[in-house]
Structure formats: C-alpha cells, structure tokens
Amino acid sequence: MGNHLPEFRAAARRIDRRQFVTRTGAAAVLAFAAHLPTAGAASARRLNPADITKNPFTLGVASGDPLPDTALLWTRLAPEPYAADSGLPAERVEVEWEVAHDERFTQVVKSGTATAHPEFHHSVRVEVPGLTSDRVYHYRFRAGTWISPAGRTRTAPAAGSAPSRLRFATLSCQAYYHGYFTAYRHLAAEDLDVVVHLGDYLYEYAVAADGGSRKYTDRELPAHYNKETLTLEDYRLRYGLYKSDPDLMAAHAAHPFVVTWDDHETENNYADATPENDVPPEEFLLRRAAAYRAYWENQPLRAPQQPNGPDMRLYRRLTFGRLAQFDILDTRQYRSNQVQGANWQVPGAESKDPKRTMTGATQERWLIDGWKSSAATWNLLAQQVTFSQRRDRPGSGFKLSMDAWDGYTASRGRVLNGAKTAGIDNLMVLTGDVHVGYGFDLKADFDDPKSRIVGTEIATTSVSSGMDGAEKPSNWSNLTSANPHMRYYNGRRGYTTFALTPDRATVTFNTLTAVTKPGSALTRAASFVTEAGKPGLNPA
Template identity: 45%
Template structure:
C-alpha cells in the first residue's frame, strides 16, 4: 500500500523530515537576526508568543523578566512601567516591516505585553520581535487566519497541533520541540499548561516550591515552565489558542467548588490570582482579561471557510462533579437533566455559533473526555469518570443536538486523560449503535504520568469495554491534524520516554474523517 499523501502532495515521512530541516534552518538563523545589546540583563528570558489569530490580526506577547524566578513574582523588574517596542514584518529578518509600535509594560501585570495587531493580510505568515531595556527578543513566527467567503474551493489546507497536560517535574517537554518542527499553522493547548502541586525533590526535573496559592506563586510557576527551551521554541513557531483545565488553579475544581477544604471565599480569592497569572502569561486578547475571579475564555476562531473552532471553558461554569467525583460504577445523579457543564450563557453562545456555522469542519477545543468512557475496575465492574462529560450526560446530549439539527462535520478535540484516544460520537450522546454524528480525538499528555507503557492487554481491555473507541495509546506526545475541505487526518504522535531528554518521535496511528461521512477510517 502506498504511503498517504497530504494536501500538498507530500508523504508523512517527507513532511516530517522536511519540516524538521526547515525548522532547524530557520531556528539556526534566528540568533543572528535577533541581535542583542549585552550591556545589561536580558529581559526576554521567557521568550515570545502569539495567539488567537483572526483574518486581519493576531496577538503578540512577551513578558519582561531578567530574573524570571524571582520569589516576589516580578521577574527582577523595577516597580515602574517600561516602554517596549514591537515589530511585525513579512520576512524572517524583520526588515520588511508591516506594523510597529510602542506599548507600556506595567508592573501590575508583571510587565507582560499583549499587542493586538490589526489590519493584516488574511492567511499569511508574519515574523515579529520586541525591543526593551537595550535588548531585542528572539524572532517569532506567526500567521493570520484565512479570510471568509471563498467557499470550499478557496479553503486551503491547514495543519493544527493539539497538546495538553505538561507537568514540568514529570519529564522533558520533548514533544513540544517535535511539534515545532512540524511547522503547524495553529497550536491548540487544551489545558494543564502548568501544575499547581508543590515541587518534589525526587522527580525527573526537581524544583523547590510550595503548592501555588498566591499571585507570586502562580507567576513563578509559569515562569519556570516558560524557561523550558522546547516550549519557548513552539511558542516562537506558531500562534496558540489556549484554554485552561483544572491544574492552572486547583486539581478537579468545579465552578466555585475547590478540591479540598478551602472555604468558598478562600477558593475564589485563589481563583482570582490564578486567572490573573494565566492571562499575564498567555497570548490572549483583552476580552479574556479577568475581572476578579471571573474571566471569559470561551471564544470562536474562524479558520476561513475551512474550520470554525470554538474553544470551550468546561471548568468555570460547571456544577460540582456528581457522586463525590472519581470513577463510579453507579451514579444516578449524573443523569440529572438540569446539570450544567458549560453553564447556560456559554451553552447558549455555543448553540448560536453552531446554528450560524457554515464552515466545512466544526471543531470544539475543550478539556475533558466528551464521549462515553467506561473504565474496567479490578473487581470486574465498570466505572465512569465523573469529572468528564460522563458526569454531565444531559449537557453532552444538548451539545450533540446542536450539531445534528443539520449536517455538520463535528470534531471534538480533548486533553486531560494522559492517553491518546480516537472515538466516534453518537446521536444524543447515546450508545455506539446509535447513528454516528461526530468524532473525538484525545491528545495524550506532554509529560504528565511519566513515560507510560505499551501494555497491549490493558489497551484491549479498555477498547473492549468501549465499542465507540477505535484506538488508545499510553505514551506521551501530541496530535497533528492535517485538514482539507474533503478530509480531516489526525496523526497520533508519540515519544517513547520523557524521563530523559532527546526522545525520538513516531506516528502510532493515523485516522481520516471524510467530510459528509462521520466516522473513523484508519490509515496506519
């Protein structure tokens, strides 16, 4: 059987090799282009990033921090505003300037910078950098989304990377570096960008810090993660679309309910500083800036006529997990019709977007397992995870109904569970013998849960209890999606280890969804 070609006529092997070579060449030129005045401490230790691309603009981000891990959370910066110049250009050397300007980095926002550039050309590549305090940042690559209105004939191919769950102390972020070499057009980060737990001295990458509960603590945790070279490279390679899951605040938090014995007032104060630190460190638009313990993170990114991407918040507005959370063999409360996962406002917003969408592919970027997931227990019983949509059955059915009122090509992208999965979604959230209405691709973790294993018996036991699932793998990695008007192809990329550096990457499986024909077709 001949090897599948992508939309640009390349095999996967050619695509990966040429992508890696191109990235290496581009990255190798970047230091010479990003000249620096070394008369003082470099404030760009946390790198650069871009995000939330629109057809006419994109967000550019950096944070000034010459001492990124300073205990007070201010990164070694003075308690005053600092002017930052930004430049956006059409060439890698940043000499063909498209836009430039100055912005003030404020100590109240940890000297972070969010520049919302407008008036750009749809669907094109740009390069950017920052200057401040006598230094220049590295050069980043970004792009705008394609414009609307051309229809299927004008909807060119796109490449999305999907990642989640990167725990620093569990291992090396090698997967981020491999994804950067794939040159994605957009990276969807589906949560657990950082972990709030206290540092563990016997871990793969030990650090000393208590559990994050304060603004300084959250700032320092993000700074620790952002010093990682693979994460910095990925941010400098492609724009991100980000959403949080639980560990950006507190494990398995739900609405205003924390994991442990915090009072409501204590938890909302913690949530407020966690939200602030998240916004400061992410390439988000101003509409996502938190107001105390509230923030609007759900939003739509239109990738031309090819894809409508709705990024969802499944933490802030949900009801508490039923039956005490965890994996439960029986839980009638999960069937309560009134239970909310998205909350009425976000759910109404999504219903409107689904009704109005004319995109070829409707994409939901969200955190927790969406389809049916039965987990076999050692005693032979089956259990359902209450933190996932399995604990919010009616809410899941309402979402699926939004996309079955008329034909859609629905793709749900998920993180959280530290395993790769490919599965089908069925009408009304029903059993696997109900009509297929969509597809779910679940990205494994970047490092969380360590190296993983290739326990075939465990995989077969899991797939045997879940007829809606076609594939699972317990290794670390990411998803790579190649999208055309006629097909959505997801490659499950994995690394064999994260507990030491320099792991290679491979494709464990590839699946194609054909537009107009929901279901999974395995390629390899």
C-alpha cells in the same frame, strides 16, 4: 453556599487584604490574591529600558488567537524569571515591537511601542491590525539594547474564503516535574498554521529542587517552588519556571497558539466555586482570582479575556474561512460540582440529572447558537475532558469518570442535540486531560452500539504528565472491549496533528518513547481519516 456565590465573587473582585483577614480569619498570603490592581493603578514611575542590565526576554515570545487582519503578540520582561519580582522594579517599561514579512526584518510592515506594566508582571501584549489574511509574519520586541528571540505567526484566512487546507496540532498536560518538554521541540519543527493547547499548561503541585523526574544535576531550583501554588506570587513564579523551558519557548516562537485551561492551572478537579478540598468558597475564589490573573498575564490572549477578579471569559470562537470553525470551551468555571466525587464511580441517577451542566447555560447557548450560524465544513469543539462514554470494563457494574462528560450526561445530550438541530455534519471534539491518546466515534446513543455515528473525538495525550507512559496501559484491554466506539488508545506522551481539507480530516497521533530523559525521537504512531459528510474514524 450557592445563594452566597454572587456576593463572594463580588468580594473577591474588590476586597482588600485587611478586610479579608478581619472577615474570614484566613492567612494573609491568601488575602494577597485579592489585591489585583489595574494597569497604572500602583505605579506611575517609568524605568529607562537602557538601565536593564540583564536579558529581559528569558521567557521568549508568543502569538495567539489568529484573526484574518490582526496578530496578537506576547512577551514578558523577566531578567530573573525565578525571582518574585522577575528582576525588575515596580516601574513601567516601554517596549518596542516590529512585524516583518521576512525573518531578517528587512521588510518591516508594522512597528510601535507598548507598555510593560508592573501591575501585570511586566507582560506585554500587542494587537497588530491591518495585516494581510492567511500570511506568515515574523515579529520581535526590543527593550533598551536587548532584542527578543524572533517569533513566527500567521494570520487566519479571510472570512468567506475557501482555504484548501488547514494544519494544526493539539496538546495538553505538561507537569514540569514529570519530565522534559521534548514534544514541544518536535512540535516547533512541524509545518502548522496553529496550535491548540487544551489545558493543564502548568500544575499547582510542588516542584522539588532537582526538577522531579528531570533529575537535574547541573542546577537547583529555588525552594519556593517546592510548595503548592496558592497566591498570585506563587502562580506567577510557576509560570516563570514553566515558560523558561527552551522547548516550550521554541514551540511558541514557531506557531500561534490558541489556549484554554483545565483544572491544574488553578486547582485539581475544581468545579465553579467548589474547590477540591474542604475550603470555604470565599477563600477558593480568591485563589481562583490569583490563578486567572497569572494565566492571563502569561498567555497570548486578547483584551476581552482579561479577568475580573475570579471571573474570566475564556470561551470564544475562531474561524478559518469556510473550512473550519473552532469553538473554544471552558468546562471548569461554570460546571456543576461532580457527583459521587470526581473519580470513577458506578453511575447513578444524580449524574443524569438534567439540571446538571458542564458548560453553564450561557456558554451552552453561545455554543449552539454559534453552530446555527456556522458556514464551516469542519466544526471543531476544543475542550478539556473526555466527551464520549468511557466504561472502565465490559459487562454490568462498570464505572464512569464523574469528572468527564460521563458525569454530565444530560449536558452532553443537549450539546449533541444542538449540533444535530444546527445541521452540523462534521463535528470533531478535541480533548485533553487524560494523558493518553484516544480516538472515538461519537454516537447518537452511546448505550446502543448500533446507534449512528454523529462525529469524532480526538483526545491528545500529555506533553509530560504521567511520565513515560506505555503504548498499551494496564487497562487497555478493558477499555477497548468495553467501548466499541473507541477506535484508538495509546498511553505514550506526545501530541496530535491534523490536516483538514474540504473533503477529509487526517489525524496523526505522535508519540515519544520517554520524557524522563531529554531528546526522545518522535514516532508517527497511527493515522486516521474521517471524510466530510461521513463521520467516523478509519485507518489512513
């Protein structure tokens, strides 16, 4: 299969439906994913915004990837978010936008218009230049007589500046059918500069009419949600469902987001062009093209992240003066396939093969080169799966997760050696995926408990995936005793907040009692401090 992957990728970028069906015999619904026109390629007609009779801003607004002088703003017109066409004809719509210093918009500093193209599902993204660094701005959109909710964003500090503090949060894994997004309601009220979403923004699995664990009694979801996502239409509809959640909308309106994906935005446990199940790679790449296209349409991402068929450059770097550098990784699109299956296995020689990679060679080189030129006090590696060694039990015969970095130990070693060579003193790995909160000391040699500490890893728990969870999951004793570098483990839902200063990083794990019913209170479950130049987690 590997020798033909470049051909399959190229075909997924350009092949039309009839050709695909003829060549592979695949279902027409999968072939539809290949028909991904660029803006303006399908429709030259314009819809008069005054003819929009229903509120088109049902998915709210968002901002993302803050730069010192630029804000990236997003919305999508969807009068009927649960409909395949979102309630709009396949025509262009001109959308007005404005940015102000104040929330009442009496001091507008920038304004203009942008086109919502039907080819991009009427999504809108605006890069607003000429803004002041390290400043709060308010923004909104208008289409005809309809005005969007107002959003709040913040530009990054100027390059070379010395911010005294950076406040951010991490979260991940929000299965709609496992519960309410209450964590987002609390997150919207936090005093933050930016939010980092570490993947599994949506799940490809079916959502029942009652919303699964939400157990709706006052509404019924359309039947087309009760199936796994495969086509572009499927993924677009799923984003319409997720992004219409009021708590999620509130958090996006309150803070700029930095996003990266994990596997469920496409398919569980996929690795590069290898799907979870026995599906031909050409079929899977078409599914991946559809998933990537819908992801870009529905996230506050800049133009360089626009996908090209089944390929999308998601890894990127953001800096916040000389205080912090965020390196945003993609550990799905370029990785070697999992060995011994993607589950927990007794590690063998294959998982240690130096040829195996979690990031791909190009991304790995980009990461390490970026560290060599970093002037930041704190270097934050935002990525998806558990980085630290995680034995499932003490003693011999332990198992490791082959989907995490434990299944790619040589790749992990190269990253840690790259940080050492670059002179990175304050490395912090930010992790999602696992539906629990972990705090780890990163070790130079995880097999030697006396090995020096070279950084920290903070795994944030899920927003809802796994339903309510437990403070101490059933494997709590085994994991904490088998991994002495594990300083914290909690299985409740929630998110994690960080406060960085030039001297220290304070990490707070925030948890909810329940997500299967709305309105749970927030608990500050635990706080830890790591001092600059002295890696390792200590209770605050």
